[in-house]
Amino acid sequence: MKKYAVIVAGGSGLRMGTAVPKQFLPLRGKPVLWHSLNTFLKAWPDLDIIVVLPPDYVRTGEEIVATTTNPARIRITVGGETRYHSVKNGLTCINETSIVFVHDAVRCLITTNLIHRCYEAALEKGNAIPAIQPIDTLRIETANGNHLLDRSQVRIIQTPQTFYSNIIQKAFEQPYDPSFTDEASVVEKLGIPIQLIEGEASNIKITRPLDILLAEKILEENDRS
Template structure:
Protein backbone atom coordinates (compact mmCIF):
# COMPACT_ATOMS: atom_id res chain seq x y z
CA UNK A 1 0.00 0.00 0.00
CA UNK A 2 1.20 3.52 -0.72
CA UNK A 3 2.58 5.48 2.23
CA UNK A 4 2.78 9.21 2.86
CA UNK A 5 4.11 11.15 5.82
CA UNK A 6 2.91 14.70 6.44
CA UNK A 7 5.68 16.25 8.54
CA UNK A 8 4.54 19.49 10.14
CA UNK A 9 7.41 21.83 10.97
CA UNK A 10 5.97 25.32 11.13
CA UNK A 11 6.58 26.07 14.81
CA UNK A 12 8.49 28.99 16.32
CA UNK A 13 11.36 29.02 18.79
CA UNK A 14 9.55 30.90 21.56
CA UNK A 15 9.84 28.30 24.33
CA UNK A 16 13.34 27.43 23.19
CA UNK A 17 14.29 31.08 23.61
CA UNK A 18 15.88 31.33 20.17
CA UNK A 19 15.14 33.39 17.09
CA UNK A 20 15.58 30.29 14.93
CA UNK A 21 12.65 27.81 15.03
CA UNK A 22 13.60 24.66 16.90
CA UNK A 23 13.23 22.37 13.88
CA UNK A 24 16.27 24.10 12.39
CA UNK A 25 18.50 24.05 15.47
CA UNK A 26 21.61 21.90 15.17
CA UNK A 27 21.80 18.53 16.88
CA UNK A 28 25.20 16.86 16.47
CA UNK A 29 25.88 19.19 13.53
CA UNK A 30 22.62 18.36 11.73
CA UNK A 31 19.30 20.23 11.90
CA UNK A 32 16.66 18.62 14.12
CA UNK A 33 14.40 18.26 11.08
CA UNK A 34 17.06 16.28 9.21
CA UNK A 35 16.78 13.40 11.66
CA UNK A 36 12.99 13.37 11.41
CA UNK A 37 12.96 13.18 7.64
CA UNK A 38 15.58 10.45 7.47
CA UNK A 39 13.73 8.27 9.97
CA UNK A 40 10.77 8.16 7.59
CA UNK A 41 12.97 7.61 4.54
CA UNK A 42 14.66 4.71 6.35
CA UNK A 43 11.38 3.10 7.41
CA UNK A 44 10.10 2.20 3.93
CA UNK A 45 11.75 2.61 0.52
CA UNK A 46 8.45 3.61 -1.09
CA UNK A 47 7.31 6.14 1.56
CA UNK A 48 6.93 9.74 0.36
CA UNK A 49 7.02 12.84 2.56
CA UNK A 50 5.06 16.09 2.41
CA UNK A 51 7.02 18.63 4.44
CA UNK A 52 4.91 21.54 5.71
CA UNK A 53 6.87 24.71 6.53
CA UNK A 54 6.17 28.37 7.12
CA UNK A 55 6.62 30.19 3.82
CA UNK A 56 9.54 32.24 5.17
CA UNK A 57 11.52 29.04 5.80
CA UNK A 58 11.01 27.28 2.47
CA UNK A 59 14.55 28.02 1.29
CA UNK A 60 16.03 26.69 4.54
CA UNK A 61 13.84 23.61 4.21
CA UNK A 62 15.06 22.99 0.67
CA UNK A 63 18.63 22.98 1.92
CA UNK A 64 17.81 20.35 4.55
CA UNK A 65 15.79 18.33 2.06
CA UNK A 66 18.73 18.15 -0.34
CA UNK A 67 20.99 16.79 2.43
CA UNK A 68 18.73 13.80 3.22
CA UNK A 69 19.26 10.25 1.98
CA UNK A 70 16.61 10.49 -0.74
CA UNK A 71 15.42 14.04 -1.47
CA UNK A 72 13.42 12.90 -4.49
CA UNK A 73 10.85 11.40 -2.11
CA UNK A 74 10.19 14.71 -0.34
CA UNK A 75 8.26 17.74 -1.49
CA UNK A 76 7.19 20.85 0.37
CA UNK A 77 4.13 22.98 0.93
CA UNK A 78 3.40 25.98 3.13
CA UNK A 79 1.65 25.88 6.48
CA UNK A 80 -1.51 27.57 7.67
CA UNK A 81 -2.73 29.64 10.57
CA UNK A 82 -2.80 26.69 13.00
CA UNK A 83 -1.48 23.14 13.10
CA UNK A 84 -4.91 21.99 11.90
CA UNK A 85 -4.66 24.18 8.81
CA UNK A 86 -1.05 23.13 8.18
CA UNK A 87 -1.99 19.46 8.27
CA UNK A 88 -4.92 20.17 5.95
CA UNK A 89 -2.53 21.84 3.49
CA UNK A 90 -0.28 18.79 3.58
CA UNK A 91 -3.16 16.36 3.09
CA UNK A 92 -4.26 18.24 -0.01
CA UNK A 93 -1.23 16.77 -1.79
CA UNK A 94 -2.33 13.18 -1.10
CA UNK A 95 -4.86 12.02 -3.67
CA UNK A 96 -4.51 8.24 -3.67
CA UNK A 97 -5.61 5.44 -1.35
CA UNK A 98 -2.79 5.11 1.15
CA UNK A 99 -1.65 5.05 4.74
CA UNK A 100 -0.88 8.55 6.02
CA UNK A 101 1.42 9.40 8.91
CA UNK A 102 1.18 12.88 10.48
CA UNK A 103 4.22 13.78 12.52
CA UNK A 104 5.66 16.70 14.49
CA UNK A 105 8.86 17.75 12.75
CA UNK A 106 10.60 18.31 16.10
CA UNK A 107 10.04 14.73 17.30
CA UNK A 108 13.36 13.84 15.74
CA UNK A 109 14.19 10.73 17.77
CA UNK A 110 11.44 8.46 16.44
CA UNK A 111 12.70 5.20 15.02
CA UNK A 112 11.85 3.37 11.80
CA UNK A 113 10.57 0.57 14.05
CA UNK A 114 7.92 2.87 15.54
CA UNK A 115 6.91 4.05 12.07
CA UNK A 116 6.45 0.44 10.94
CA UNK A 117 4.44 -0.36 14.07
CA UNK A 118 2.15 2.58 13.34
CA UNK A 119 1.74 1.44 9.75
CA UNK A 120 0.82 -2.11 10.76
CA UNK A 121 -1.63 -0.85 13.38
CA UNK A 122 -3.32 1.48 10.91
CA UNK A 123 -3.62 -1.23 8.25
CA UNK A 124 -5.20 -3.52 10.85
CA UNK A 125 -7.58 -1.09 12.59
CA UNK A 126 -7.81 2.02 10.43
CA UNK A 127 -5.65 4.18 12.68
CA UNK A 128 -2.73 3.89 15.08
CA UNK A 129 -1.80 6.51 17.66
CA UNK A 130 1.46 5.96 19.59
CA UNK A 131 1.24 6.58 23.32
CA UNK A 132 3.26 5.96 26.46
CA UNK A 133 2.17 5.46 30.05
CA UNK A 134 2.47 8.18 32.66
CA UNK A 135 5.20 7.56 35.24
CA UNK A 136 4.54 10.47 37.61
CA UNK A 137 1.68 10.82 40.06
CA UNK A 138 -1.13 12.83 38.47
CA UNK A 139 -3.73 15.14 39.94
CA UNK A 140 -6.68 16.82 38.25
CA UNK A 141 -7.62 20.35 39.22
CA UNK A 142 -11.33 20.88 39.98
CA UNK A 143 -13.43 23.71 41.39
CA UNK A 144 -13.02 22.12 44.83
CA UNK A 145 -9.29 21.58 44.63
CA UNK A 146 -7.19 18.84 43.05
CA UNK A 147 -7.96 15.13 43.05
CA UNK A 148 -5.70 12.15 42.30
CA UNK A 149 -6.03 10.35 38.98
CA UNK A 150 -5.17 6.70 38.36
CA UNK A 151 -2.03 7.09 36.26
CA UNK A 152 -2.49 3.62 34.80
CA UNK A 153 -5.44 5.04 32.90
CA UNK A 154 -3.50 8.06 31.59
CA UNK A 155 -1.66 7.93 28.27
CA UNK A 156 0.78 10.48 26.86
CA UNK A 157 0.09 10.88 23.15
CA UNK A 158 2.82 11.07 20.53
CA UNK A 159 3.16 11.18 16.76
CA UNK A 160 3.24 9.87 14.04
CA UNK A 161 -0.53 9.56 14.20
CA UNK A 162 -1.40 7.21 11.39
CA UNK A 163 -4.59 6.65 9.40
CA UNK A 164 -6.11 5.36 6.21
CA UNK A 165 -6.08 8.33 3.83
CA UNK A 166 -9.87 8.31 3.41
CA UNK A 167 -10.38 8.62 7.16
CA UNK A 168 -8.02 11.50 7.84
CA UNK A 169 -8.83 13.44 4.68
CA UNK A 170 -12.54 13.27 5.46
CA UNK A 171 -11.89 14.39 9.04
CA UNK A 172 -9.98 17.46 7.89
CA UNK A 173 -12.89 18.61 5.77
CA UNK A 174 -14.48 19.73 9.07
CA UNK A 175 -14.25 23.31 10.23
CA UNK A 176 -11.56 24.01 12.79
CA UNK A 177 -12.56 23.71 16.45
CA UNK A 178 -10.58 24.68 19.56
CA UNK A 179 -10.89 21.10 20.86
CA UNK A 180 -8.69 19.83 18.01
CA UNK A 181 -5.36 19.34 19.77
CA UNK A 182 -4.05 16.63 17.47
CA UNK A 183 -5.10 14.53 14.48
CA UNK A 184 -6.75 11.88 16.67
CA UNK A 185 -9.10 14.47 18.16
CA UNK A 186 -10.09 15.61 14.66
CA UNK A 187 -10.78 12.07 13.46
CA UNK A 188 -12.58 11.15 16.67
CA UNK A 189 -15.06 13.99 16.06
CA UNK A 190 -16.39 11.89 13.16
CA UNK A 191 -17.16 9.03 15.54
CA UNK A 192 -14.09 6.97 14.65
CA UNK A 193 -12.69 4.83 17.47
CA UNK A 194 -9.07 5.70 18.22
CA UNK A 195 -6.58 2.83 18.47
CA UNK A 196 -3.58 3.39 20.76
CA UNK A 197 -0.33 1.51 20.24
CA UNK A 198 2.89 1.49 22.24
CA UNK A 199 5.03 4.56 21.60
CA UNK A 200 8.66 5.19 22.51
CA UNK A 201 9.94 6.91 25.65
CA UNK A 202 12.66 8.55 23.59
CA UNK A 203 10.19 9.98 21.07
CA UNK A 204 10.28 13.37 22.77
CA UNK A 205 9.24 16.72 21.32
CA UNK A 206 12.13 19.18 21.19
CA UNK A 207 10.71 22.18 23.02
CA UNK A 208 13.25 23.39 25.60
CA UNK A 209 17.07 23.64 25.65
CA UNK A 210 17.15 20.59 27.96
CA UNK A 211 15.46 18.51 25.26
CA UNK A 212 18.37 19.11 22.92
CA UNK A 213 20.79 17.78 25.54
CA UNK A 214 18.62 14.69 26.03
CA UNK A 215 18.43 14.15 22.27
CA UNK A 216 22.20 14.39 21.95
CA UNK A 217 22.62 11.71 24.61
CA UNK A 218 20.06 9.41 22.95
CA UNK A 219 21.78 9.73 19.56
CA UNK A 220 25.18 9.12 21.15
CA UNK A 221 23.93 5.93 22.79
CA UNK A 222 22.33 4.72 19.57
CA UNK A 223 25.59 5.31 17.76
CA UNK A 224 27.33 3.17 20.36
CA UNK A 225 24.70 0.45 20.02
CA UNK A 226 23.44 0.87 23.59
Protein backbone atom coordinates in the same frame (compact mmCIF):
# COMPACT_ATOMS: atom_id res chain seq x y z
CA MET B 1 -0.10 0.02 0.20
CA LYS B 2 1.23 3.45 -0.71
CA LYS B 3 2.58 5.46 2.23
CA TYR B 4 2.87 9.20 2.90
CA ALA B 5 4.33 11.05 5.85
CA VAL B 6 3.15 14.58 6.55
CA ILE B 7 5.97 16.07 8.63
CA VAL B 8 4.65 19.12 10.47
CA ALA B 9 7.42 21.70 10.88
CA GLY B 10 5.35 24.86 10.87
CA GLY B 11 5.80 25.96 14.48
CA SER B 12 7.64 29.03 15.75
CA GLY B 13 9.26 27.29 18.72
CA LEU B 14 8.74 30.18 21.15
CA ARG B 15 9.25 27.99 24.23
CA MET B 16 12.79 27.20 23.06
CA GLY B 17 13.71 30.86 23.49
CA THR B 18 15.74 31.02 20.27
CA ALA B 19 15.47 33.23 17.20
CA VAL B 20 15.40 30.16 14.97
CA PRO B 21 12.42 27.74 15.19
CA LYS B 22 13.35 24.57 17.04
CA GLN B 23 12.94 22.32 13.99
CA PHE B 24 15.96 24.06 12.43
CA LEU B 25 18.25 23.96 15.46
CA PRO B 26 21.41 21.83 15.15
CA LEU B 27 21.46 18.36 16.66
CA ARG B 28 24.75 16.51 16.29
CA GLY B 29 25.67 18.66 13.32
CA LYS B 30 22.36 18.33 11.47
CA PRO B 31 19.07 20.25 11.84
CA VAL B 32 16.40 18.61 13.99
CA LEU B 33 14.16 18.37 10.90
CA TRP B 34 16.84 16.47 8.98
CA HIS B 35 16.81 13.63 11.52
CA SER B 36 13.03 13.18 11.24
CA LEU B 37 13.09 13.24 7.44
CA ASN B 38 15.85 10.67 7.13
CA THR B 39 14.22 8.19 9.49
CA PHE B 40 11.02 8.21 7.45
CA LEU B 41 13.01 7.89 4.23
CA LYS B 42 14.67 4.79 5.69
CA ALA B 43 11.37 3.21 6.73
CA TRP B 44 10.32 2.13 3.20
CA PRO B 45 11.52 2.93 -0.33
CA ASP B 46 7.94 3.70 -1.45
CA LEU B 47 7.17 6.23 1.30
CA ASP B 48 6.92 9.85 0.16
CA ILE B 49 7.14 12.85 2.46
CA ILE B 50 5.27 16.14 2.54
CA VAL B 51 7.02 18.57 4.86
CA VAL B 52 4.98 21.54 6.08
CA LEU B 53 7.10 24.63 6.76
CA PRO B 54 6.62 28.21 7.94
CA PRO B 55 6.41 30.47 4.86
CA ASP B 56 9.56 32.36 5.86
CA TYR B 57 11.59 29.14 6.11
CA VAL B 58 10.82 27.43 2.81
CA ARG B 59 14.29 28.21 1.46
CA THR B 60 15.88 26.83 4.64
CA GLY B 61 13.74 23.73 4.28
CA GLU B 62 14.82 23.27 0.68
CA GLU B 63 18.45 23.36 1.75
CA ILE B 64 17.82 20.73 4.43
CA VAL B 65 15.86 18.49 2.06
CA ALA B 66 18.75 18.63 -0.45
CA THR B 67 21.07 17.03 2.13
CA THR B 68 18.79 14.05 2.91
CA THR B 69 19.30 10.57 1.53
CA ASN B 70 16.55 10.93 -1.10
CA PRO B 71 15.39 14.51 -1.77
CA ALA B 72 13.25 13.41 -4.73
CA ARG B 73 10.77 11.78 -2.34
CA ILE B 74 10.17 14.97 -0.36
CA ARG B 75 7.74 17.75 -1.26
CA ILE B 76 7.46 21.07 0.58
CA THR B 77 4.28 23.00 1.33
CA VAL B 78 3.58 25.88 3.69
CA GLY B 79 1.85 25.82 7.06
CA GLY B 80 -1.28 27.62 8.20
CA GLU B 81 -2.54 29.54 11.19
CA THR B 82 -2.78 26.48 13.47
CA ARG B 83 -1.55 22.89 13.48
CA TYR B 84 -4.94 21.88 12.08
CA HIS B 85 -4.51 24.19 9.09
CA SER B 86 -0.91 23.10 8.54
CA VAL B 87 -1.85 19.42 8.48
CA LYS B 88 -4.80 20.17 6.19
CA ASN B 89 -2.42 21.88 3.76
CA GLY B 90 -0.21 18.80 3.77
CA LEU B 91 -3.11 16.43 3.21
CA THR B 92 -4.18 18.29 0.07
CA CYS B 93 -0.96 16.99 -1.55
CA ILE B 94 -2.17 13.37 -1.26
CA ASN B 95 -4.32 12.15 -4.15
CA GLU B 96 -4.32 8.38 -3.80
CA THR B 97 -5.44 5.73 -1.33
CA SER B 98 -2.66 5.31 1.19
CA ILE B 99 -1.60 5.08 4.79
CA VAL B 100 -0.76 8.55 6.11
CA PHE B 101 1.60 9.28 8.98
CA VAL B 102 1.34 12.73 10.56
CA HIS B 103 4.47 13.45 12.57
CA ASP B 104 5.89 16.34 14.55
CA ALA B 105 9.20 17.32 12.97
CA VAL B 106 10.63 17.98 16.41
CA ARG B 107 10.12 14.35 17.47
CA CYS B 108 13.40 13.70 15.75
CA LEU B 109 14.29 10.50 17.63
CA ILE B 110 11.48 8.56 15.96
CA THR B 111 12.53 5.00 15.04
CA THR B 112 11.69 2.92 12.00
CA ASN B 113 10.41 0.24 14.38
CA LEU B 114 7.70 2.56 15.72
CA ILE B 115 6.83 3.72 12.19
CA HIS B 116 6.40 0.10 11.08
CA ARG B 117 4.24 -0.76 14.10
CA CYS B 118 2.01 2.24 13.46
CA TYR B 119 1.61 1.15 9.86
CA GLU B 120 0.64 -2.44 10.70
CA ALA B 121 -1.84 -1.34 13.36
CA ALA B 122 -3.41 1.27 11.07
CA LEU B 123 -3.80 -1.30 8.30
CA GLU B 124 -5.71 -3.53 10.70
CA LYS B 125 -7.78 -0.96 12.61
CA GLY B 126 -7.92 2.16 10.44
CA ASN B 127 -5.76 4.29 12.72
CA ALA B 128 -2.90 3.96 15.18
CA ILE B 129 -1.81 6.52 17.76
CA PRO B 130 1.40 5.88 19.73
CA ALA B 131 1.13 6.60 23.44
CA ILE B 132 3.06 5.93 26.63
CA GLN B 133 2.05 5.70 30.28
CA PRO B 134 3.24 8.59 32.47
CA ILE B 135 5.72 7.84 35.25
CA ASP B 136 4.90 10.91 37.36
CA THR B 137 2.08 11.28 39.84
CA LEU B 138 -0.77 13.24 38.25
CA ARG B 139 -3.34 15.57 39.75
CA ILE B 140 -6.16 17.42 37.99
CA GLU B 141 -7.41 20.88 38.87
CA THR B 142 -11.18 21.32 39.14
CA ALA B 143 -13.56 24.01 40.38
CA ASN B 144 -13.60 22.18 43.72
CA GLY B 145 -9.85 21.91 44.12
CA ASN B 146 -7.53 19.22 42.80
CA HIS B 147 -7.48 15.45 43.07
CA LEU B 148 -5.29 12.51 42.20
CA LEU B 149 -5.57 10.75 38.85
CA ASP B 150 -4.97 7.06 38.35
CA ARG B 151 -1.94 7.24 36.08
CA SER B 152 -2.51 3.67 34.91
CA GLN B 153 -5.52 5.04 33.02
CA VAL B 154 -3.70 8.04 31.52
CA ARG B 155 -1.61 8.07 28.35
CA ILE B 156 0.79 10.63 26.90
CA ILE B 157 0.13 10.91 23.17
CA GLN B 158 2.93 10.91 20.60
CA THR B 159 3.32 10.93 16.84
CA PRO B 160 3.32 9.62 14.14
CA GLN B 161 -0.46 9.51 14.25
CA THR B 162 -1.36 7.12 11.47
CA PHE B 163 -4.54 6.72 9.42
CA TYR B 164 -6.04 5.46 6.21
CA SER B 165 -6.03 8.44 3.85
CA ASN B 166 -9.80 8.40 3.33
CA ILE B 167 -10.36 8.64 7.10
CA ILE B 168 -8.02 11.52 7.86
CA GLN B 169 -8.85 13.49 4.72
CA LYS B 170 -12.58 13.25 5.45
CA ALA B 171 -11.92 14.31 9.06
CA PHE B 172 -10.09 17.42 7.89
CA GLU B 173 -13.09 18.51 5.85
CA GLN B 174 -14.68 19.49 9.17
CA PRO B 175 -14.54 23.16 10.15
CA TYR B 176 -11.74 24.06 12.54
CA ASP B 177 -12.52 23.66 16.23
CA PRO B 178 -10.21 24.84 19.07
CA SER B 179 -10.51 21.35 20.58
CA PHE B 180 -8.49 19.95 17.66
CA THR B 181 -5.14 19.64 19.41
CA ASP B 182 -3.93 16.73 17.29
CA GLU B 183 -5.08 14.56 14.39
CA ALA B 184 -6.71 11.98 16.66
CA SER B 185 -9.02 14.64 18.10
CA VAL B 186 -10.09 15.63 14.58
CA VAL B 187 -10.79 12.03 13.53
CA GLU B 188 -12.53 11.25 16.81
CA LYS B 189 -15.06 14.03 16.16
CA LEU B 190 -16.30 11.97 13.20
CA GLY B 191 -17.27 9.28 15.71
CA ILE B 192 -14.34 7.01 14.82
CA PRO B 193 -12.77 5.19 17.80
CA ILE B 194 -9.10 5.99 18.35
CA GLN B 195 -6.73 3.05 18.58
CA LEU B 196 -3.70 3.46 20.85
CA ILE B 197 -0.49 1.47 20.45
CA GLU B 198 2.60 1.46 22.63
CA GLY B 199 4.89 4.38 21.86
CA GLU B 200 8.53 4.86 22.82
CA ALA B 201 9.91 6.74 25.80
CA SER B 202 12.76 8.03 23.63
CA ASN B 203 10.31 9.57 21.15
CA ILE B 204 10.58 12.94 22.87
CA LYS B 205 9.41 16.27 21.52
CA ILE B 206 12.09 18.94 21.30
CA THR B 207 10.46 21.86 23.10
CA ARG B 208 12.97 23.33 25.56
CA PRO B 209 16.78 23.67 25.61
CA LEU B 210 17.11 20.67 27.95
CA ASP B 211 15.46 18.48 25.30
CA ILE B 212 18.33 19.15 22.88
CA LEU B 213 20.83 17.93 25.48
CA LEU B 214 18.74 14.83 26.12
CA ALA B 215 18.39 14.11 22.39
CA GLU B 216 22.16 14.45 21.95
CA LYS B 217 22.70 11.85 24.67
CA ILE B 218 20.15 9.43 23.24
CA LEU B 219 21.70 9.65 19.77
CA GLU B 220 25.14 9.10 21.27
CA GLU B 221 23.93 5.99 23.08
CA ASN B 222 22.24 4.73 19.91
CA ASP B 223 25.51 5.06 18.02
CA ARG B 224 27.32 3.02 20.67
CA SER B 225 24.76 0.23 20.50
